[in-house]
Amino acid sequence: MGEINISRDEQDALRAVDTDVLDKLIEQGVYEERPGALHSLRLESCGLYVASQLRVFEPALAGHCKAKAEKKRAETEDSVRRAGSDLAHAVRQMKHRVETEEKEGQLFHVYD
Secondary structure (H helix, E strand, O other): OOOOOOOHHHHHHHHHOOHHHHHHHHHHHHHHOOOHHHHHHOHHHOOHHHHHHHHHHHHHHHHHHHOOOHHHHHHHHHHHHHHHHHHHHHHHHHHHHHHHHHHHHOOOOOOO
16 A cells, blocks of 8 residues: 555446445355355455455465364364455455545645
């Protein structure tokens, strides 16, 4: 999150994400143990921060899928749920930043 302004493409991608749908797809991915439908949201286009959180979520989900022992599954489930929560939080945080930039953009714009 070191950039001053979010690019127009990233802003459009973030606006297109419905956070309620995101929450449902994360939960569905945990339940089905695969991220399948989550890719339809194009989260990798939402900027580096969101994309990095997606890259944390996917291996956590894969690790949970591979776990066989009950204790290990419980550990990996906690890990994947935390990663999913972090991903959802990252999207919400960036959507809020887009809104803030839009409000401030009416007053001034920093060219970087």
